[in-house]
Amino acid sequence: MVQTQEIIIAGFGGQGVLSMGQIISYSAMKEGKEVSWMPAYGPEMRGGTANCIVIVSSKKISSPMVTTFDSAIILNQPSLDKFDSKVKPGGLLVCEQSTIITPSTRTDIEILTIPAVEQAVKMGKRQIANMIILGAFLERRPVVSISNVLLALKEVLPERHHHLIPLNEEALQIGQHFAAEHLQTV
Amino acid sequence: MVQTQEIIIAGFGGQGVLSMGQIISYSAMKEGKEVSWMPAYGPEMRGGTANCIVIVSSKKISSPMVTTFDSAIILNQPSLDKFDSKVKPGGLLVCEQSTIITPSTRTDIEILTIPAVEQAVKMGKRQIANMIILGAFLERRPVVSISNVLLALKEVLPERHHHLIPLNEEALQIGQHFAAEHLQTV
Amino acid sequence: MISGTVIIATEICKGCELCIASCPQESLGLSTSINRKGYRYATLLRNNCTGCVNCALVCPDSAITVYREIKSTKRQSQSAQPTVATQTA
Amino acid sequence: MISGTVIIATEICKGCELCIASCPQESLGLSTSINRKGYRYATLLRNNCTGCVNCALVCPDSAITVYREIKSTKRQSQSAQPTVATQTA
Amino acid sequence: MSTIIQHDENPKLMKGNEALAEASFRAGLKAYFGYPITPQSEILEYLTEQAPNHKDVIVLQAESEVASINMVYGAAGAGVRTMTTSSSPGISLMQEGISYIAAAELPCLIVNVQRGGPGLGTIQPSQGDYFQATKGGGHGDYHLIVLAPSSVQEMADFVFDGFRLAEEYRMPAMILSDGALGQMMEKVYLPKSGSLPKQEVEWATTGKPASRERNYITSLHMDPEKMELVNLHLQDKYRKLKQEVRCELINTNDADIILVAFGLTARICNKAMEAARAKGINVGVIRPITLYPFPYEIIASFADPMRMFLTVEMNAGQMVEDVRLAVNGKSSVYFKGRMGGMIPTPEEILLEIEALTEKQRTMSQSAGYL
Amino acid sequence: MSTIIQHDENPKLMKGNEALAEASFRAGLKAYFGYPITPQSEILEYLTEQAPNHKDVIVLQAESEVASINMVYGAAGAGVRTMTTSSSPGISLMQEGISYIAAAELPCLIVNVQRGGPGLGTIQPSQGDYFQATKGGGHGDYHLIVLAPSSVQEMADFVFDGFRLAEEYRMPAMILSDGALGQMMEKVYLPKSGSLPKQEVEWATTGKPASRERNYITSLHMDPEKMELVNLHLQDKYRKLKQEVRCELINTNDADIILVAFGLTARICNKAMEAARAKGINVGVIRPITLYPFPYEIIASFADPMRMFLTVEMNAGQMVEDVRLAVNGKSSVYFKGRMGGMIPTPEEILLEIEALTEKQRTMSQSAGYL
Amino acid sequence: MSTTMNGTMEIVYEKPKTLTDNPTHYCPGCGHGVIHRVLMEVINEMGIAEQTVGVAPVGCSVFAYNYMNIDMQEAAHGRASAVATGVRRVLPDKFVFSYQGDGDLAAIGTGETIHTINRGENILMVFVNNGIYGMTGGQMAPTSLCGMITSTTPYGRDEHFIGHPLKITEMIAQLPGAYYVARHSVHTPAAVRKLKKAFKASFESQKEKKGTCFIEVVSNCPSGWKMNPLEANEWMEKNMFPYFPPGDIKLPATMK
Amino acid sequence: MSTTMNGTMEIVYEKPKTLTDNPTHYCPGCGHGVIHRVLMEVINEMGIAEQTVGVAPVGCSVFAYNYMNIDMQEAAHGRASAVATGVRRVLPDKFVFSYQGDGDLAAIGTGETIHTINRGENILMVFVNNGIYGMTGGQMAPTSLCGMITSTTPYGRDEHFIGHPLKITEMIAQLPGAYYVARHSVHTPAAVRKLKKAFKASFESQKEKKGTCFIEVVSNCPSGWKMNPLEANEWMEKNMFPYFPPGDIKLPATMK
Numbered sequence A, B: 001m002v003q004t005q006e007i008i009i010a011g012f013g014g015q016g017v018l019s020m021g022q023i024i025s026y027s028a029m030k031e032g033k034e035v036s037w038m039p040a041y042g043p044e045m046r047g048g049t050a051n052c053i054v055i056v057s058s059k060k061i062s063s064p065m066v067t068t069f070d071s072a073i074i075l076n077q078p079s080l081d082k083f084d085s086k087v088k089p090g091g092l093l094v095c096e097q098s099t100i101i102t103p104s105t106r107t108d109i110e111i112l113t114i115p116a117v118e119q120a121v122k123m124g125k126r127q128i129a130n131m132i133i134l135g136a137f138l139e140r141r142p143v144v145s146i147s148n149v150l151l152a153l154k155e156v157l158p159e160r161h162h163h164l165i166p167l168n169e170e171a172l173q174i175g176q177h178f179a180a181e182h183l184q185t186v
Numbered sequence C, D: 001m002i003s004g005t006v007i008i009a010t011e012i013c014k015g016c017e018l019c020i021a022s023c024p025q026e027s028l029g030l031s032t033s034i035n036r037k038g039y040r041y042a043t044l045l046r047n048n049c050t051g052c053v054n055c056a057l058v059c060p061d062s063a064i065t066v067y068r069e070i071k072s073t074k075r076q077s078q079s080a081q082p083t084v085a086t087q088t089a
Numbered sequence E, F: 001m002s003t004i005i006q007h008d009e010n011p012k013l014m015k016g017n018e019a020l021a022e023a024s025f026r027a028g029l030k031a032y033f034g035y036p037i038t039p040q041s042e043i044l045e046y047l048t049e050q051a052p053n054h055k056d057v058i059v060l061q062a063e064s065e066v067a068s069i070n071m072v073y074g075a076a077g078a079g080v081r082t083m084t085t086s087s088s089p090g091i092s093l094m095q096e097g098i099s100y101i102a103a104a105e106l107p108c109l110i111v112n113v114q115r116g117g118p119g120l121g122t123i124q125p126s127q128g129d130y131f132q133a134t135k136g137g138g139h140g141d142y143h144l145i146v147l148a149p150s151s152v153q154e155m156a157d158f159v160f161d162g163f164r165l166a167e168e169y170r171m172p173a174m175i176l177s178d179g180a181l182g183q184m185m186e187k188v189y190l191p192k193s194g195s196l197p198k199q200e201v202e203w204a205t206t207g208k209p210a211s212r213e214r215n216y217i218t219s220l221h222m223d224p225e226k227m228e229l230v231n232l233h234l235q236d237k238y239r240k241l242k243q244e245v246r247c248e249l250i251n252t253n254d255a256d257i258i259l260v261a262f263g264l265t266a267r268i269c270n271k272a273m274e275a276a277r278a279k280g281i282n283v284g285v286i287r288p289i290t291l292y293p294f295p296y297e298i299i300a301s302f303a304d305p306m307r308m309f310l311t312v313e314m315n316a317g318q319m320v321e322d323v324r325l326a327v328n329g330k331s332s333v334y335f336k337g338r339m340g341g342m343i344p345t346p347e348e349i350l351l352e353i354e355a356l357t358e359k360q361r362t363m364s365q366s367a368g369y370l
Numbered sequence G, H: 001m002s003t004t005m006n007g008t009m010e011i012v013y014e015k016p017k018t019l020t021d022n023p024t025h026y027c028p029g030c031g032h033g034v035i036h037r038v039l040m041e042v043i044n045e046m047g048i049a050e051q052t053v054g055v056a057p058v059g060c061s062v063f064a065y066n067y068m069n070i071d072m073q074e075a076a077h078g079r080a081s082a083v084a085t086g087v088r089r090v091l092p093d094k095f096v097f098s099y100q101g102d103g104d105l106a107a108i109g110t111g112e113t114i115h116t117i118n119r120g121e122n123i124l125m126v127f128v129n130n131g132i133y134g135m136t137g138g139q140m141a142p143t144s145l146c147g148m149i150t151s152t153t154p155y156g157r158d159e160h161f162i163g164h165p166l167k168i169t170e171m172i173a174q175l176p177g178a179y180y181v182a183r184h185s186v187h188t189p190a191a192v193r194k195l196k197k198a199f200k201a202s203f204e205s206q207k208e209k210k211g212t213c214f215i216e217v218v219s220n221c222p223s224g225w226k227m228n229p230l231e232a233n234e235w236m237e238k239n240m241f242p243y244f245p246p247g248d249i250k251l252p253a254t255m256k
């Protein structure tokens, strides 16, 4: 059976939204899956917002642009306002806690709210928040394995950044934990 | 029966080639005939040459551009070189004498060589040569009547030039005479 | 000193901090909370605003309205505080 | 005086008269006859050409070739006339 | 649908370019912007020459065709009757601007006095820009109203039709002429001034009074949903425009062979038709006058397996595609074209007709064998 | 006919624009001239970024698209492999230059990463420039080789095909892409360097040695007879070009309904086809890869009164005219389009298919009554 | 809003009513917003909103008509001055301005810029020079400084390869049609006040049909420059001003 | 031909072999012919014909490639300098020149002209300013003088309506990319000699990759001006020279 995940990842520029999507895509490609990564581009990005659509599938992907999503990874309020209603019933919404003022009120989807920035600050590297989120997402939707993500990072990151890989791994795990806990508490 | 004359008039700019064509056209229009006047235009004119195609017909005119002619009125050697062979067999070729170095050698057409410049200089107005030629042409191909040409001139010329109309009339008549004489001598 | 105040449209503000840098009184600062667009917005931190208008002049988003105490003809300095400080447009 | 001459390609010449005006010797003039293009062409009227090249320099149609007497090493002025004067190119 | 134009009683002998220029004054032109190019420069020349008699009309030589078309955009957006004219290469340079004008729904008149292409080509007459004019040489889905005159008279008259349609439908109109029609002199009864009522331009940018919202002219819609609505609106307009189709039919009813041609070529076809009929061949002519909207239905109504169509153009075969689309396989469609500034002669068309007649004869014979 | 390209063993994850840019280096690009415009700016950006690794390649940001295309003219005339890229409005500005290049018979590659028009429009993907690309947006009778990629892989591969064809036929080639293909990242096996042999350019202007006559690049032929010969030569070349037609056929043999779509839209049609087949509807897909030359004959070979064609495009209906011309009345041809930057979904196409199936059913029933 | 205020306070500064309430799409700290506002303040204060038509470019300010509460036209990339010419000629007694970025005015639109000014079109041309193509994501502009890193000069603008930054303002100041030419900025309150005067003087001269007024505003592009707004303004003062020094470039006698 | 000569004579001037034998299509007395010849003489004398590529414009000189016996490209109207840029960049060691009229270079091609020079393209740009559109039949050019009667200014160019004649040469001289800028003419033997020197200096500097050399030649258009060639040259001296004075405009130190 064809397995496809259509994911929107959205937030501000600088939060690592686009690279999060690329990491998923790259890992999935390495796993032999079909992938497409489609950023919002051009003046849409004015005001600092950024988003990308990632599709991972066991079959050829038709359109890289879809308008409803299996999962949404949301890193700011404007993105939540925009994409909340676009998550398919039964889908997954992962939000970064500190950036959300008015949370989603949907009841037909699974909602994960991750204090990723808080955790990242604790870890001493604010920029790692996106990996925490990613970990949480992958816990709930294992479209790629964490170990492949780490392998992917190794290939994608320039040598001089390889020392950061353990930190990334830790962040992914923290995210996974949060997601797993959350599942228990819901 | 449809009566059509397709005429090429060619020479240098400044010899009155285009206006000769316009006078024929205008007179013919006044006579209720269909007319078209088509100049060679653009850089073709570089080097000072000018020509126009005039078609006078009792019926609607299809193409204003034709490549062979019933009559050719030629005022310089390059034009003769160019159009000599384009006169239909049985057609008419009217040349200004002084501008022609190598005359046409065709025997299947009627050729009139008019010393129009010489006559015009005699008349004290070199520019009137074209009217002498026109008179000669109309003598052989009366596509419009001389009296209508004179009426046309009255309408076309600005009031301040009306005093020249008698001179034009004289020139036309001189041309007619030459043509008529020529006919007798051939 | 003339006494004034500013009202900043917090939902319009993009937290660029240009007003903050231009305030001679250092009256302004960024909020700790964020607006719906995700920006920490400019806010009046102290009551020493003179209504000099500087902040409003450099604000790219026309988010600032500046108020100044009405000078009586004799130019007495009244330091009445306005009832509003920061308000959402 | 150095003696020279010019050869004008009469079928190339357009009778613009620029060479005529530029000749310091007034050696040039227009022909009375016309060439095939219908132009009266430039022609050497007098034998006083010095071969100064002026005419050729201003000729838009590169119609003029200029000749000058070969100066012997001792710079004796020989006034031999060339056998050609005007010739068709 | 023809605009009701009153004409002068007495004819004039005029060049097509001049007749068009004079007609544009009479049609209430308010602003002309253009750049010289053969064979249409007489339009700008005539207008500048006559400008002192029309103090309320701006006649401005622009620095380029790109500037011209964008000046037209500005003037049209300000609500006045405006026009530019050029010839093939210059019209190519206007393609971006034309797409903007169409998208912003601005009425204006663009005249293309075509010459032989591609590239710098020749300055002789051509019909090589049919595709560009009718399918859209610029980007995106838009159309121009395209009128194809075939005489100096129509060069003048279609200025009125062009402006009227452009304003009624708020879209650019084009007169697709050619070098021969522009340069030749013919008898013309000029349209009288004042027969074209002034347009309503409540959308124009003339300064926003307090009483209304601001007007703005734009073709930008960042949101693709919005841009799709704009497109749907345009398509809707183009559908409505079909009611303006114009087409001349000559001897089509009994015709075994129908010539289809526009502009100057149609005149030549008429002559070929006469010659053919004189030889007993039943030939008719369809002359599309509006090239967009194209008279698909009218042509389709003549499509029939026993009939042949011969499209004649001064190009390598462009309108013939629309003729094929119209007949949709019901008739066979042939093409005769001349290119690069050459004009077909009635004689060569007659030869084609005779060849087709021969083909028809063989076909009907073989049909007899069945 | 496909160029024999060798590919890297390992795939990369790349944007279409970047893959195209990288492939152009590998195809032996010698000179690039371009101007920024969304959604294709990554091409220029990638090229400038990588330029230090390709010291023999000129990558120059021009002052405008008009300048770009004329720089391409100059470089192509000097005999080197050259390219420009832009998106819809920028391509419109190039129309004059493109007509010149085609007329002067210069090989080069032009990439249009289409966005929604007309006018400034949107920056979202579109196929609204099909007419412009295939019928000629510039003046006169000329054509481009038009290749329509539908994946990042083809964005890379078609650079090789484009250059090869351009050089073989001495004419400009265009890759007609869209914003989605340009912006999206996908798996791509990059073509290896060196698989494209250097062209022969004895006609190029590189300085005239005493041993040959001067070379000159021109599109001007004042004499219309001469210009007609040039045109006949071009038309001849376009006829020869037909042998390069490329087209993908999927499940067409047993299909009752054939979807015709190019580029990204074809992928979406494939998905709709699968969904339809899952429901027992026999659907096939024809994907023209060369839009010019268009696969008329191939499509015609499937035309049959019992079959329906549904053309799907991201425009208001452009290629559908070519599909109609191909089937020439033998099948009915329907159209589904989205505009202004909207992408059709497989679901909405499926709905159209189901409606057509319904129609077919009623038709065959009524046929049964006869 | 002022009704809620304590009676003793008065508004000394508020957004002019010639600006709409639409929030701008500009990045935080972008100079476009200030320039828009200053322009609209002048139009508001002069009471000429009803007689003014503006022309927006293609560039980040493409949506200017969403913010300026007056009649406006959106021009094709580089053609704002041609469009403004069209408007100007047919509405001779209105106020007309164009508003363009450096890519728009000094790259693709160079020809239109020069000829519009050469004709002395009686308009105000506002030229926002931020040394980059903001809208399309930070490519080199004709005014990008030598060595400046942009997305199409990733190793810095190399003047030997691509030429020096173009001082188009100095060039056009030579044209007889240019009546008043000045370079300003909006990075400080004082600069804003000066710009306002310049706009005002421009519209005043337009009343008298004096010819083209051309006001360059050296501005920032925090996003394109990859700096925060304060850094950007500082960088601008330090790097842009030496090459593009603010001040009057052509001052008519009447303004002296 | 010289073989038929008396042995005592030698040729001191003849048409350079870099000119073909095709008779030109120019009107009698037209400056284009002289300028062509001077350019080809220099190329001939420098022995660089085999390394030179020229670019012809759209204008009366559109057929330059018929007369210049070297490799040439014919560019679209106004784009000769863009085409020359394309050639220059891919043939860095060849000699490249463009040849354009005033309509071509200073109207439709203004943008390309300025940016080519701003990039300092290492080419020679020959700019033939005859104050009119010769080819299309005598319409106003950007350089037509005030009051000058042309077919599109039948009552004389009115600078209030259409602007002053454009001194593009002075404008572009300001650009750092312009290495050598001068204005010449060909109406006298002395002027022709000077022009020849200027062309030569330009090609010499091109060897050293110095940047753009820009040589304006103020020329006549007897047909467009409706004068005979001698009158035209006289009119030119009297009317064009005061506005477009011949002389060096930007002379590099090395040439002083």
Ligand SMILES: Cc1ncc(C[n+]2csc(CCOP(=O)(O)OP(=O)(O)O)c2C)c(N)n1
Residues within 6 Å of the ligand: F035, F036, F037, F038, F065, F089, F090, F093, G058, G059, G060, G061, G077, G100, G101, G102, G103, G104, G105, G128, G130, G132, G133, G134, G135, G136, G141, G221
């Ligand atoms: C014909 C055309 N070419 C290119 C573009 C893409 N484009 C849009 S804005 C722009 C440049 C913007 O830069 P600038 O004018 O400096 O304005 P800024 O955004 O910096 O304010 C470009 C190249 C376009 N829309 N149209």
Ligand SMILES: Cc1ncc(C[n+]2csc(CCOP(=O)(O)OP(=O)(O)O)c2C)c(N)n1
Residues within 6 Å of the ligand: E035, E036, E037, E038, E065, E089, E090, E093, H058, H059, H060, H061, H077, H100, H101, H102, H103, H104, H105, H128, H130, H132, H133, H134, H135, H136, H141, H221
């Ligand atoms: C795009 C385009 N626009 C206009 C023309 C028509 N045209 C040909 S030459 C020319 C102007 C020639 O004037 P100039 O450049 O001064 O050269 P000259 O003939 O005076 O030497 C024009 C407008 C054209 N060929 N292409």
Ligand code: SF4
Residues within 6 Å of the ligand: C004, C005, C006, C022, C023, C024, C025, C026, C027, C028, C048, C049, C050, C051, C052, C053, C054, C055, C056, C066
């Ligand atoms: S008005 Fe002046 S003092 Fe008050 S906050 Fe603004 S800048 Fe500071």
Ligand code: SF4
Residues within 6 Å of the ligand: C008, C012, C013, C014, C015, C016, C017, C018, C019, C020, C041, C042, C055, C058, C059, C060, C061, C062, C063, C064, G029
């Ligand atoms: S200047 Fe304006 S937008 Fe910037 S922080 Fe201050 S109030 Fe907010």
Ligand code: SF4
Residues within 6 Å of the ligand: D004, D005, D006, D022, D023, D024, D025, D026, D027, D028, D048, D049, D050, D051, D052, D053, D054, D055, D056, D066
């Ligand atoms: S070479 Fe000198 S002297 Fe002789 S004809 Fe020519 S200009 Fe006169």
Ligand code: SF4
Residues within 6 Å of the ligand: D008, D012, D013, D014, D015, D016, D017, D018, D019, D020, D041, D042, D055, D058, D059, D060, D061, D062, D063, D064, H029
């Ligand atoms: S300058 Fe040349 S073309 Fe003119 S008259 Fe003298 S020889 Fe003849």
Ligand code: SF4
Residues within 6 Å of the ligand: A046, A047, G025, G026, G027, G029, G030, G031, G032, G060, G130, G134, G135, G220, G221, G222, G223, G224
């Ligand atoms: S990209 Fe630059 S110019 Fe555009 S809005 Fe952002 S900061 Fe302003």
Ligand code: SF4
Residues within 6 Å of the ligand: B046, B047, H025, H026, H027, H029, H030, H031, H032, H060, H130, H134, H135, H220, H221, H222, H223, H224
């Ligand atoms: S029209 Fe003028 S520029 Fe052209 S060839 Fe004749 S004289 Fe020379």
Ligand SMILES: [Mg+2]
Residues within 6 Å of the ligand: G101, G102, G103, G128, G129, G130, G131, G132, G133, G134, G141
């Ligand atoms: Mg900018």
Ligand SMILES: [Mg+2]
Residues within 6 Å of the ligand: H059, H101, H102, H103, H128, H129, H130, H131, H132, H133, H134, H141
């Ligand atoms: Mg000129």
